Amino acid sequence: MNLPLLELRRQPSRFIVATVVLSFLATLLMFLGGLLDGLYLGSTGAIRAQQADVIVYSESARDSFLRSRITSEQRAQVEAAEGVEEVGGIGFVLLGAQVPGETDIANVAVAGYETPPKGVPAPPPDGQGIADTRLEDAGASTGDVILVGPQQTPIEIIGFVDDTSYLQQSSVWVNLPTWRAVQNANRPDSTVSDDIVQALVVSGTGDLVTSIDTATAGATSTLTKDDAVLALPGVKQQGDTFNQIIYSTLVVVLAVVGLFFSLLTLERLGLYGVLKAIGASTRRLFAGVVLQAVIVAVVAFVIGSLLAIGAAAALPAAVPLQLTPARFLSTFIGLVVAAVLGSAVSLRKVTKVDPASAIGNAS
């Protein structure tokens, strides 16, 4: 027999309001988190997929691929730097693409590479590309020839790869000469010559950031892969904004739990007096309040998860909502911690209940 659990079972109506409100807040938390994750994953896939320790930009690029240019002399310096084991060139160009049989223009990032990112095979022959599955969602299939950019440069799609999109655009992985051809045909204002790449993906050992920038005498700016992900336009800002909203929502959860359970405690002061009189400790009574708050939070988490999963299924694919196991876990932890802290508000009230109050109103 457990008093707080029996109360939840026998008088569930007392807890319905709190459970409903917390369920909606849980849905909101997962929705916000899912959008953040969707935006993050969709922006950063191409960089996260790199099998590299660091990414080397030109010094003037301010950590942007599109502004960065690495010459073959600089590349030779990087290759000679201490700890460097493997170096590959990389370059992106963002363009529209016509997919056969589709009227809408798809957004693609034509990505030239040497070192294959995770899941991508070795660079294909000229004029062929491996596309991100986003392009499949946009209607492309293997064997299609997509026409890229204002000059309608053809690229034949020979396969698909998961989770490699770049700034919400579908990457199309091609060899470096094909990338240069697409870049030079469609972006005549920023052509690249045959010995140029935008950036280098480098793996090796030791403090590569320092050794590479020293070896090029400051002509390069090197970032770890994680920093390069955060340096992508908008990624950090999105993260900060969404996390702020998520933390604010958790504060609301805290307030709801605090308010609800202190009202409930207020209603139960008489009962607590009697229970203390017959030998209940403050600790036991307070633990009961916390237990109830945690159970309400867990139930709200389950309902909220189901609502979020339902909503995600009902939403159009264009909404970048992604519900990840990590997000479920962090939402669960957030709710439980908020429930414990929120119910702690009642501790003072429970402590102050005088066991003599059980008998005091007799005369």
Place this chain on the structure above:
Amino acid sequence: MTVLDMRDIRKVYRSGDIDIVALDHATVQVDHGEIVALLGPSGSGKTTLLSIAGGLLTPTEGTVVVGGHDISEYNAKQLTEFRRENVGFVFQSVNLVPFLTAEENLLVVDELGGNKGGKAAKGRARSLLEELGLGHRVKNLPGQLSGGERQRVAIGRALFNNPKLVLFDEPTSALDTKIGEQVMELIRTEMKARDTAAIIVTHDTRMTHYADRTVHIVDGRLDAGTVTA
């Protein structure tokens, strides 16, 4: 053998700037299995005396020994444990846990002691309720019971831990006379059957003949006590 020994008890309530002397040099002993009626007008200090005897309040001065424990200097935590294990209370007002059945209201005592309420405890709760004439009510919630039945459940709860001393604060004042007399009869039977000592607070002289002895209290002062039965 003395179950309760209260000596020179003084209890002063501070209410704002005024001191209210609720008990003044109150001395009382209750023997093993003895039933004492505490009779006095409203405001005379009956509840205060009962609260001190049961470890709900600490006296301003004087010593309280219950079943060999000197509780005069116990702190709140020690008193909680003391109450759980050594005394039973029956209060005037309805004070059962509303969402628990009659049986579970008895088992609460066991749970508060950190026990899991096993088969033995359940069996004891049932036979106690049967003894109290509530064998057909074990699965009923307090809301489904009459006032007299609820008070009998409360008596069962007070007896569940086999205390040496049970304290009743006007246990029949919320009941009509006939039911009240039945409850008093039952209290007497149960106490005598267990050899349990009891103090029954009342302001109703008709109830004193259920006790072995009556102690009068006026303005916080006790008389020696007259033997009534």
